[in-house]
Amino acid sequence: MLEAILSLGGVGFCAALALGFAAQKFxxxxxxREAAILEVLPxxxxxxxxxxxxxxxxxxxxxxxxxxxLCPPGGPETVARIARIIGVAAIAVDPQVAVxxxxxxxxxxxxxxxxxxxxxxxxxxxLADGPKTCPGGCLxxxxxxAICPFGAITMTDQHLAVIDRDxxxxxxxxxxxxxRQVIKMTPRSVSVHVxxxxxDKGALVRRYCQVGxxxxxxxxxxxxxxxxxxxxxxxxxxxxxxKPTAGVEVAIDKCPTHCIRDDNPPPAPVPDEKPAPQAA
Amino acid sequence: xxxKRFPGGLHPPExxxxxxxxxxxxxxxxxxVIPLAQHIGAPAEPCVVIGDTVAKGxxxxxxxxFVSVPIHASSSGVVTAVEPRLHPMGRPLPAIVIKPDGxxxxxxxxxxxMNPLLVDPLTLPPSRLRDMVRNAGVVGLGGATFPTHVxxxxxxxxxxxxxxxxxxECEPYLTADHRLMLEEPERxxxxxxxxxxxxxxxxxxxxxxxxxxxxxxxxxxxxxxxxIEVIALKVMYPQGAEKQLIFAVTGRQTPSGGLPMDVGxxxxxxxxxxxxxxxIIHGRPLVERIATITGPALVEPKxxxxxxxxxxxxxxxxxxxxxxxxxxxxxxxxxxxxxxxxLDVPAIRGTSGLLLLDKNAVAxxxxxxxxxxxxxxxxxxxxxxxxxxxxxxxRDMIAEAERFNALDCIECGCCxxxxxxxxxLVQSIRQVKGAILAKRxxx
Ligand code: SF4
Ligand code: SF4
Ligand code: SF4
Numbered sequence: 001m002l003e004a005i006l007s008l009g010g011v012g013f014c015a016a017l018a019l020g021f022a023a024q025k026f027x028x029x030x031x032x033r034e035a036a037i038l039e040v041l042p043x044x045x046x047x048x049x050x051x052x053x054x055x056x057x058x059x060x061x062x063x064x065x066x067x068x069x070l071c072p073p074g075g076p077e078t079v080a081r082i083a084r085i086i087g088v089a090a091i092a093v094d095p096q097v098a099v100x101x102x103x104x105x106x107x108x109x110x111x112x113x114x115x116x117x118x119x120x121x122x123x124x125x126x127l128a129d130g131p132k133t134c135p136g137g138c139l140x141x142x143x144x145x146a147i148c149p150f151g152a153i154t155m156t157d158q159h160l161a162v163i164d165r166d167x168x169x170x171x172x173x174x175x176x177x178x179x180r181q182v183i184k185m186t187p188r189s190v191s192v193h194v195x196x197x198x199x200d201k202g203a204l205v206r207r208y209c210q211v212g213x214x215x216x217x218x219x220x221x222x223x224x225x226x227x228x229x230x231x232x233x234x235x236x237x238x239x240x241x242x243k244p245t246a247g248v249e250v251a252i253d254k255c256p257t258h259c260i261r262d263d264n265p266p267p268a269p270v271p272d273e274k275p276a277p278q279a280a
Numbered sequence: 281x282x283x284k285r286f287p288g289g290l291h292p293p294e295x296x297x298x299x300x301x302x303x304x305x306x307x308x309x310x311x312x313v314i315p316l317a318q319h320i321g322a323p324a325e326p327c328v329v330i331g332d333t334v335a336k337g338x339x340x341x342x343x344x345x346f347v348s349v350p351i352h353a354s355s356s357g358v359v360t361a362v363e364p365r366l367h368p369m370g371r372p373l374p375a376i377v378i379k380p381d382g383x384x385x386x387x388x389x390x391x392x393x394m395n396p397l398l399v400d401p402l403t404l405p406p407s408r409l410r411d412m413v414r415n416a417g418v419v420g421l422g423g424a425t426f427p428t429h430v431x432x433x434x435x436x437x438x439x440x441x442x443x444x445x446x447x448x449e450c451e452p453y454l455t456a457d458h459r460l461m462l463e464e465p466e467r468x469x470x471x472x473x474x475x476x477x478x479x480x481x482x483x484x485x486x487x488x489x490x491x492x493x494x495x496x497x498x499x500x501x502x503x504x505x506x507x508i509e510v511i512a513l514k515v516m517y518p519q520g521a522e523k524q525l526i527f528a529v530t531g532r533q534t535p536s537g538g539l540p541m542d543v544g545x546x547x548x549x550x551x552x553x554x555x556x557x558x559x560i561i562h563g564r565p566l567v568e569r570i571a572t573i574t575g576p577a578l579v580e581p582k583x584x585x586x587x588x589x590x591x592x593x594x595x596x597x598x599x600x601x602x603x604x605x606x607x608x609x610x611x612x613x614x615x616x617x618x619x620x621x622x623l624d625v626p627a628i629r630g631t632s633g634l635l636l637l638d639k640n641a642v643a644x645x646x647x648x649x650x651x652x653x654x655x656x657x658x659x660x661x662x663x664x665x666x667x668x669x670x671x672x673x674x675r676d677m678i679a680e681a682e683r684f685n686a687l688d689c690i691e692c693g694c695c696x697x698x699x700x701x702x703x704x705l706v707q708s709i710r711q712v713k714g715a716i717l718a719k720r721x722x723x
Pocket of ligand 1: 100121137138139140141142143144145160161177178179180181182183
């Protein structure tokens with residue numbers, strides 16, 4: 001019994017000595033600021049900053065290699081806190097939100113062929129440029145939804161990707177994988193968007209989509225400052241649309257194909273309805 | 281003697297109902313749409329403009345780079361457009377449109393070719409022969425359309441000692457090579473002599489599957505005077521794939537990531553050999569090919585000699601039109617062919633067949649979960665684990681898929697064909713192969 005205690009205790013003591021020595025000798029110097037920065041980062045490890053995880057970004061910021069405003073999930077608050085830690089003036093970042101600029105789901109847009117392959121938009125795009133007739137529309141196979149680290153993208157049962165602007169932190173991870181480049185980053189301060197990604201001429205767009213932009217200019221006539229039309233496709237001019245005077249929303253009802261949408265509608269008035277009949 | 285074959289593979293129903301139908305010429309269509317991209321490698325560069333009058337066999341587009349070949353007018357007429365047209369790959373790609381004048385005339389009143397050779401081709405130096413093959417636009421006619429002159433130019437240090445002629449035609453439905461071997465063996469043999477001279481090889485074998493006993497007999501007969509082996513192979517898809525054919529014929533295993541020339545072999549399709557003979561002996565460029573137009577939706581399936589650029593619609597009309605609604609149109613064979621969006625697409629150099637399927641021939645059951653039956657593993661001729669690679673592919677686990685040798689997949693489709701859960705295995709593997717190559721290009 002005694003020798004067992006002694007020998008185990010001895011082994012433990014030697015190990016403790018060795019560990020203690022190693023801890024001293026090989027100590028990794030942790031920059032206090034790095035730890036502090038890591039503390040204020042959201043810890044999502046989403047990679048939007050371009051570094052492997054929040055730790056990598058914290059180290060890079062602490063070393064002064066990169067600016068403190070590269071963390072979109074953190075938002076302006078985090079930027080301000082990091083700026084305080086490293087002692088620089090915070091630059092105001094314009095928070096962004098991703099938008100799928102397409103409403104052409106299975107019911108409203110036609111398909112070139114019936115796709116039966118894997119649920120991956122990138123794979124589908126390789127087969128004759130994707131099953132959707134429209135060259136820019138959402139394929140609805142959910143590649144972006146699978147990638148979004150924040151669960152902000154859902155697929156409708158009519159196969160269209162929709163981004164929840166309350167959950168989207170603007171990390172941009174969905175933008176590049178989408179083979180149709182139909183996800184755009186927009187300033188959070190503007191909630192009105194032209195939801196179409198087809199540069200085809202109006203007559204052609206009408207043939208394959210009920211809700212496509214036909215470049216009829218009506219939105220631009222209604223709010224000349226807030227819209228631009230380029231290459232047969234209208235888009236909100238986000239630089240000016242932030243101004244209350246731009247009148248970006250006055251064009252919404254003017255669009256004949258209803259492809260302008262306000263993602264931030266005021267709460268709908270309580271419908272004037274009879275109360276549901278009581279179960280007997 | 282044991283009948284030769286490769287490991288893995290399967291034997292889908294053959295459906296070779298056109299095997300007994302002699303090759304027929306196809307009528308001249310109203311319009312020829314000749315795409316500039318008809319081969320692997322850089323597309324050709326047009327050298328005619330709208331309004332030009334062209335003769336049959338005239339060069340209308342020049343090659344760009346070494347891995348590229350010229351394109352020729354497949355009939356005489358007037359160039360009416362140089363513009364993107366729907367290509368068999370499913371998107372509009374640049375093409376030269378010719379309105380035939382109906383005379384189908386070669387230049388300067390020549391018959392059946394441009395400048396018939398007046399000397400014995402076998403006295404010409406290999407480099408000259410190789411240039412002639414290239415100038416005639418010859419590409420692999422089995423369907424891969426790899427420029428033939430490139431395959432005939434092994435880099436220094438690679439010693440080629442065996443030439444294998446591919447007369448396997450393992451894809452269901454297709455019978456074009458079969459008919460060619462039966463009807464025109466002398467063209468093939470003339471081509472073999474030239475290929476042999478270019479490569480300087482001793483051993484020449486022709487691999488033919490056992491389901492074509494008549495072709496085996498004809499070729500054996502024709503080869504009697506020559507030192508050429510005709511090898512009967514077990515009926516097994518994908519025997520016509522290069523590495524599988526090499527293994528079946530010579531027992532040599534092409535290393536992972538390697539090429540046939542790494543094991544001293546060059547494989548050429550029998551149709552390509554015939555095209556080489558035409559090119560050298562008659563100076564006739566590749567302006568037509570033999571294709572099987574078939575399928576249950578067609579009234580009268582046929583083997584046709586078609587001009588490059590003929591629309592699929594014209595080919596269907598040539599075979600008596602459609603019997604019923606066509607649900608799926610496939611260019612090439614059912615295993616590796618390309619599904620078409622429309623019949624208004626031209627036949628190109630790689631069009632070995634056209635398959636018109638009705639609703640009974642097209643299954644559209646959706647996929648279920650993998651039941652771990654390992655059927656895909658036992659049929660994979662590349663000896664891969666399709667289910668594992670596919671699972672990695674679908675989770676974007678590119679490095680893992682690469683470790684399981686995804687790049688060795690030959691996309692034969694055996695795994696997806698056999699999978700009882702109908703998992704699109706090949707599509708996902710093809711997807712991850714693209715991702716692996718993209719990653720390699722980046723690093
Ligand atoms: S937005 Fe892009 S990635 Fe997302 S479902 Fe649509 S096509 Fe696919
Ligand atoms: S993994 Fe590739 S090579 Fe193997 S059976 Fe499937 S398609 Fe053919
Ligand atoms: S054949 Fe299909 S079900 Fe069977 S192991 Fe392979 S993937 Fe799974």
